[in-house]
Amino acid sequence: MKTINVNLGDKSYPIMFGDGICQNIAKIIKPIVKYDRVVLVCDMNTYPLYGERIIRSLEISFDSVCVIPTGESIKTIETVSEIYRKFYECHLTRESLVITLGGGVVSDLGGYAAATYMRGINVIHIPTTIIGMTDAAIGGKTGYDLPHGKNLIGAFHQPKAVICDFSLMRSLPKAYFQDGMAEIIKYALIRDAVMFETLNSDEIPMRDIICRCAEIKAEIVSEDEKEGGKRKILNFGHTVGHAIETCTKYTDITHGNAVAAGMIAEIRIGEKLGITPSDTAEAVLKLFDKMGISVKADYLPEELISVVGADKKRHGDQIDMILLEKIGRAAVYPLSLKKISELLK
Ligand SMILES: NC(=O)c1ccc[n+]([C@@H]2O[C@H](COP(=O)([O-])OP(=O)(O)OC[C@H]3O[C@@H](n4cnc5c(N)ncnc54)[C@H](O)[C@@H]3O)[C@@H](O)[C@H]2O)c1
Ligand SMILES: [Zn+2]
Known part of the structure; x- marks a missing residue:
């Protein structure tokens, strides 16, 4: 079993990787956290696939399982309320434990409910998607969407552990x-030019790549938990990407496709400003094409600009854009909204 640590003083925790490690989940978590009761939060896809296995290992009954619907459109206060109801019915206390089993939607919602129920109870994430293992389950950001914007409500709540079982991804x-893969390419672009080369090759060692991405995220979060500085580079592709998701009402496009389209838009902004080398968008589009990642998105440019203007990371008239200085290196560039809208056209 490989372990990467997120180093945050007394909030530090391990990210564990292995094949089949969830067979005996109770044995892994017992040395990490004490708990009186446990609730498993999963969705309608992950429950039938893996729920029974986890329930058996945890020795809990179906009464302690909260199965939520699937998809970005359910990242709402209504779903959070359903999770709270389950916590209440299960008589959770501040000594209890929440375990999430699923992708980023489940860890964001289950993590947020855990962050806020009784002012915070412990959570462990078992991510079942690449986005979950490399990004969403790591770093403590939790939350849900409002119709006006993605992840507008949220809380920082670090998990006690992240358990990545590769066998759950089959x-x-x-x-x-x-x-x-789109998010993996993001990590390569902001931090690891060698990974970008590897992704362009014929043989991609997926498990090593997933661990490397988790390691990059862990390093960045360890240095800047609350996104005061360095953590902002993780938002590369996301300022425009999240706006595309909002414009398409979270239904017509997946998060990865929106981020892929967002990365190309943001690379082009960097190219226009002379910060990003001029052949970068072309090289990234070639890699997207190889991976079968579409950057097609259906939205009105004026609407996109207006949503970008409402970005929660805006300060005054400016937005911190993350621009590539080269493949493998990103930095924060505050730009005025006026400038961004000109460059997006
Ligand atoms: N908190 C953070 O730091 C952070 C970071 C990145 C992304 N996110 C959030 O994560 C979400 C995207 O995450 P995601 O792509 O994991 O989406 P997701 O949770 O919607 O999962 C994608 C789909 O795959 C299904 N699924 C999950 N695991 C499966 C498996 N092993 N086998 C079969 N089906 C499976 C799910 O039921 C869902 O239908 C977005 O809401 C995004 O905002 C959060
Ligand atoms: Zn993302």
Whole structure:
């Protein structure tokens, strides 16, 4: 079993990787956290696939399982309320434990409910998607969407552990695999030019790549938990990407495709400003093409600009854009909204 640590003083925790490690989940978590009761939060896809296995290992009954619907459109206050109801019915206390089993939607919602129920109870994430293992389950950001913007409500709540069992990913549909690849390409672009080369090669060592991405995220979060500085580079592709998701009402495009389209838009902004080398968008589009990742998105440019203007990371008239200085290196560039809208046209 490989372990990477997120180093945050008394909030530090391990990210564990292995094949089949969820067979005996209770044995892994007992030395990490004490708990009186446990609730498993999963979705309608992950429950039938893996729920029974986890329930058996945890020795809990179905009464302690909260199964939520699937998809970005359910990242709402209504779903959070359903999770709270389950916590209440299960008589959770501040000594209890929440375990999430699923992709980023489940860890964001289950993590947020855990962050806020009784002012915070412990959570462990078992991510089942590439996005979950490399990004969403790591770093403590939790939350849900409002109709006006993605992840507008949220809380920082670090998990006690993240347990990544590669065997749970065998059932991942191709579209979500590609979504994960888009986020993996993001890590290569912001931090690891060698990974970008590897992704362009014929043989991609997926497990090593997933661990490397988790390691990059762990390093960045360890240095800047609350996104005061360095953590912002993880938002590369996401300022425009999240706006595309909002414009398409979270239904017509997956997160990975929106981020892929967002990365190309943001690379082009960097190219226009002379910060990003001029052949970068072309090289990235070539890699997207090889991976079968689409950057097609259906939205009105004026609407996109207006949503970008409402970005929660805006300060005054400016937005911190993350631009590539070269493949493998990103930095924060505050730009005025006026400038961004000109460059997006
Ligand atoms: N908190 C963070 O730091 C952070 C970081 C990145 C992304 N996110 C959030 O994560 C979400 C995207 O995550 P995601 O792509 O994992 O989406 P997701 O949770 O919607 O999962 C994608 C789909 O795959 C299904 N699924 C999950 N695991 C499966 C498996 N092993 N086999 C078969 N089907 C499976 C799910 O039921 C869902 O239908 C977005 O809401 C995004 O905002 C959060
Ligand atoms: Zn993302």
